[in-house]
Amino acid sequence: VRTDPVNSDCASTPATALNSMSYFVFLVKNTFLGRLRHFIDIIDPSTLFVSERRLKECIKLLDDYKHGTLPPGVSDLQLWEAQKIKQAIIHPDTGEKIFMPFRMSGYVPFGTPIWLNQSHNACVNYANRNATKPASTSKFLLGYAGAVTSAVSIAVGLNVLIQRANRLSPATRMIVQRFVPFTAVASANICNVGLMRHNELSEGVDVLDDKGNVVGSSKIAARNAIMETAFTRVVLPMPIFVLPPIIMSYLERYASNRRLLLPIHSAVCLLTFAVSLPVAISLFPQMSQIEVSRLEPEIAMATKCKVVTYNKGL
Numbered sequence: 001v002r003t004d005p006v007n008s009d010c011a012s013t014p015a016t017a018l019n020s021m022s023y024f025v026f027l028v029k030n031t032f033l034g035r036l037r038h039f040i041d042i043i044d045p046s047t048l049f050v051s052e053r054r055l056k057e058c059i060k061l062l063d064d065y066k067h068g069t070l071p072p073g074v075s076d077l078q079l080w081e082a083q084k085i086k087q088a089i090i091h092p093d094t095g096e097k098i099f100m101p102f103r104m105s106g107y108v109p110f111g112t113p114i115w116l117n118q119s120h121n122a123c124v125n126y127a128n129r130n131a132t133k134p135a136s137t138s139k140f141l142l143g144y145a146g147a148v149t150s151a152v153s154i155a156v157g158l159n160v161l162i163q164r165a166n167r168l169s170p171a172t173r174m175i176v177q178r179f180v181p182f183t184a185v186a187s188a189n190i191c192n193v194g195l196m197r198h199n200e201l202s203e204g205v206d207v208l209d210d211k212g213n214v215v216g217s218s219k220i221a222a223r224n225a226i227m228e229t230a231f232t233r234v235v236l237p238m239p240i241f242v243l244p245p246i247i248m249s250y251l252e253r254y255a256s257n258r259r260l261l262l263p264i265h266s267a268v269c270l271l272t273f274a275v276s277l278p279v280a281i282s283l284f285p286q287m288s289q290i291e292v293s294r295l296e297p298e299i300a301m302a303t304k305c306k307v308v309t310y311n312k313g314l
Contacts, residue, residue: 030285032282032283035282035285036278036279036282038282039104039277039278039281039282040278041084041087041088042084042087042088042104042105042278043088043104043105043274043277043278044084044088044105045105047084047085047088047089047103047105048100048103048105050085050088050089054085055085055086055089055090055097057082058081058082058083058085058086059082059086059090061074061078061079061082062079062082062083062086065079088103088104088105089103091127091128091131092286092287092311093130093131093132093311094131098127098128099123099127101120101123102120102123102124102126102127102128103127103128104124104128104277104281104314118147118148118152118188118192119144119148121147121189121192122143122144122147122148122192122195122196123144125147125192125193125196125197125229126140126143126144126196126197128313128314129196129197129200129313130197130200130205130206130222130225130310130311130312130313131311132205132206132214132217132311133199133200133203133204133205133206133217135199139198139199143195143196143197143198143199144196146195146198147191147192147194147195147196148192150188150191150192150195152188154184154187154188154191157184158180158181158183158184158187181241182237182238182241185237185241186233186234186237189230189233189234189236189237190230190233190234192233193226193229193230193233194226194230197225197226197229197313200222200225200226201219201222201223201226202219203217203219203222204217204218204219204221204222205217205218205221205222205225205310205311206310206311207221207290207295207299207308207309207310208308208309208310209303209305209308209309210305210307210309215299215302215303215305215308216295216296216298216299216302216303218295218296218299218310219296220290220294220295220296221288221290221295221308221310224288224290224312225288225310225311225312225313228283228284228288228312229284229312229313229314231283231284232280232281232283232284233280235276235279235280235283236276236277236280237276238276239272239273239275239276239279240269240272240273240276243268243272244265244268244269244272247268248261248264248265248268251264281314284312285312286311286312286313286314287309287310287311287312288309288310288311288312289307289308289309289310290307290308290310291306291307292305292306292307292308293306295308
C-alpha cells in the first residue's frame with residue numbers, strides 16, 4: 001500500500017486496491033496503535049534541531065506533492081520525513097512555528113521547583129491548543145497566572161498533607177503517601193489545561209464539514225476538546241509514579257556504587273516519560289469528530305453533514 005503523507009495525520013492514498021487503502025487509513029487515523037505510531041514520530045527530539053532552511057524544503061516538497069508538481073526521483077521515505085518534520089513544528093490551525101521548548105518533542109519533565117514545572121506545562125498547553133480563535137495577550141497572562149497559581153497551590157497543599165500524615169493511623173498514612181502525589185500532579189495538570197485554554201470555552205472552536213469548510217464555532221466542541229486533553233494529562237504521569245519505584249527497588253539490591261543511583265533514577269524517569277507521553281496523547285485523535293446533533297442548533301442548520309471535525313489540540 002502506498003500512502004499519502006499530505007492528506008492525513010499519518011496516512012492515506014493508494015497505489016493498490018481501494019479496500020486495502022481504506023483499511024490502512026482506518027487503522028492509522030482511528031485506532032490507538034495508529035495514533036501511537038504517529039505521535040512517536042511527532043515527539044522525536046531530533047525535530048527540535050531542524051533548521052529553518054530544512055523546514056522550508058519539507059513544506060515545499062509537500063506542497064509540490066499536493067499540486068502534482070513533485071520532482072522526479074523523490075521517494076516515499078522523503079515525503080514521510082518531510083511530513084514528520086512539518087507536523088512536529090507547525091501548528092495545524094495557524095500554520096506558524098510552535099516555539100521550540102513548547103513543542104511536544106520538547107515536553108520533558110523538569111526536576112525543578114513546582115512553579116517552573118507548571119509554567120512549562122502552561123506554555124506547552126497554550127502552544128498546542130486549538131488556535132482557530134485569536135487570544136489576546138491579557139487573556140494569555142490571566143490564564144497563565146491562574147493556571148500556575150492554582151496548580152502550585154494544589155500540589156503544595158497536598159504535599160503538606162503528606163507531611164502531616166504522621167498523625168494518621170499506619171494504614172491510612174500508607175494510602176495517603178502512595179496516592180496523594182499522583183492526585184496532586186493530576187489535579188494540577190487538569191487546572192493548568194482548563195485555565196490556559198479557557199478562551200476556547202468562551203469563544204468556541206471552529207468545526208469543519210467533510211470538505212474542510214468551517215461551518216461555525218462551537219463551545220460544546222471546545223468543552224469536549226478540553227476534557228479529552230485534560231484526561232490525557234491525568235494518564236500522562238501514571239507510569240512515572242509506578243514504574244521507576246519498581247525498577248529502582250530492583251536495581252538498588254544489586255548496585256555496587258551507590259553514587260550511580262541518582263543518575264540512574266533520573267534516566268529511568270526520563271525513559272518512562274518518553275514512553276508515557278506518546279501513549280497519553282494517542283488516547284484521542286487530534287482531529288476529533290462529533291455528531292452535529294450534539295452541537296448548537298445554529299451549527300446543525302449550517303450544514304447537512306451528520307458529523308463535523310475539530311482540532312482537539314494536544
